[in-house]
Amino acid sequence: MAGPRRIVATACIAVAALTLGACGSSSPELVVADNVTRAVVQVDEHPEAAASLRNASFRLGAAMLAANPNDNSVTSPVSALYALSMLRAGAATTTAAEMDEVLGFPAAHRDEAMNALLGLWEQYDGDPGSVDEDNPPSAPLLHLANGIFIDEGQPVGAEFLQTLAVQYGSGVYQVDYSDRSTAEAINSWINENTGGRIEEAPVDYDPDTRLSLLNTVYLAAAWQTPFDPADTASGSFTLADGGVIETDMMRQVALANYASGDGWTALDLPYNDGFYLRLVLPDEGESPVLNANQLADVRVGMESGAQAEVALVLPKWDHTYRQDLLVLLRGMGLTETLGTAPDFGPISPGLFVSGAAQEANITVAEKGTIAAAVTQIDMAESGLAMPDIELVLDRPFQYQIIHGETGMPLFLGTVMDPR
Known part of the structure; x- marks a missing residue:
């Protein structure tokens, strides 16, 4: 080398x-x-x-x-x-x-x-x-x-x-x-x-x-088929904690690759030239944060999906x-x-x-x-010798301001939330 x-x-x-x-x-x-x-x-x-x-x-x-x-x-x-x-x-x-x-x-x-x-x-x-x-x-x-x-x-x-x-x-x-x-x-x-x-x-x-x-x-x-702005209207969206909000929801009947599997349903909403937005909806009560094995399951499942006409309701987001x-x-x-x-x-x-x-x-x-x-x-x-110990103050801690000669604590305190 x-x-x-x-x-x-x-x-x-x-x-x-x-x-x-x-x-x-x-x-x-x-x-x-x-x-x-x-x-x-x-x-x-x-x-x-x-x-x-x-x-x-x-x-x-x-x-x-x-x-x-x-x-x-x-x-x-x-x-x-x-x-x-x-x-x-x-x-x-x-x-x-x-x-x-x-x-x-x-x-x-x-x-x-x-x-x-x-x-x-x-x-x-x-x-x-x-x-x-x-x-x-x-x-x-x-x-x-x-x-x-x-x-x-x-x-x-x-x-x-x-x-x-x-x-x-x-x-x-x-x-x-x-x-x-x-x-x-x-x-x-x-x-x-x-x-x-x-x-x-x-x-x-x-x-x-x-x-x-x-x-x-x-x-x-x-989009390969754009959403009609006239069809966008306020709709309900349920949050993870069960709360419900109102937000702008887009609507269209989409012809797209569709499949479902263990705990999920998914749709590939197409752009042009082979790009698409894969929308994965978990079963009710399940988290949308999938681990690597679950993501692989979705990928394999969608590879054998079928074209279907789907009445899609999708929020806008930024x-x-x-x-x-x-x-x-x-x-x-x-x-x-x-x-x-x-x-x-x-x-x-x-x-x-x-x-x-x-x-x-x-x-x-x-x-x-x-x-x-x-x-x-x-x-x-690195310009210094590597330390033997690393101390990361990433949880509540106490601090002291000490006068060196007398050892007297001028200040004592705790940091419970550094914000």
Whole structure:
């Protein structure tokens, strides 16, 4: 494996045999691979790896929904999967093994399969900024973007950079994290690639950051058969606690794939060109937050569903959701990966994941659907010895202000709710 090299903001980058044709400037500049283009890979070349990635995305999605089961949630498992796959490309030894086991990544051809999926979706690519969100396009627009923001002077492994260029088509941006304007540059990149639906990074800016992995997903699609606004009227919606509210309900008779199974009934409401909104209604009294096995049951059941005319009554909704992925992924079992001493040597020695989060939003109305998401994974460089003990004050605690010489307690208190 080629060793890491140092990136210098004021000079063009050369990484081993991979020459990156751009020079640094006062604003972030996209570094693109010179004479290295993204590989062309077909999904059917690696069907087992693609199937594993599909299953991994549902596993991630189940965990993301379960984190706050009583909230309105909108997540993008695909966005999280892309960001984590880029992180996995820079993992080694036991960290790599843990990521594969916990996330269900394929044993081989992970990066090639991710590349193939990205290539498959490129036929729907377009500029999110061109979309009139009041009139979603009849031809679905699906825009994915991967971006790597690297601190100037941070050593980064050549093979890692080449994998990003060849398999993820990922741009690399040189920035100065000590300069607050870097936050504005990252926010601008996110804003542009989400059509303005997400304006700020989901991870708080930290000048100690050395590298950020970002993925955005933007979708705009009109229904194959739009709902007639004249049929939209107030209707009752029963909440999980049994309360009843009134909200705008859309109505139409939809010809769609329909099936039911153990504890669920589902409908695939079509957009154009093979996209659809899968609506899954749990049995009365059951939670709509399904685990990975239940999601697999729905997927298999819908694969053998039948076309049916269904009198559909569907509420309109417009939701935004932000989620801390560090807590969630640690809970899934990524303890070493997200701990203080992981092995991300192929990226740069001494790096650890300092932050990970996703923000997503969705608008569903009579004409169609607009949705966007950004997933961000930040990495910092450890400059201190790893601690022996971690103390997390995440429950009620006492505090004392002591005069050192006398030991007298000047203040005593408790924190029961820090809000």
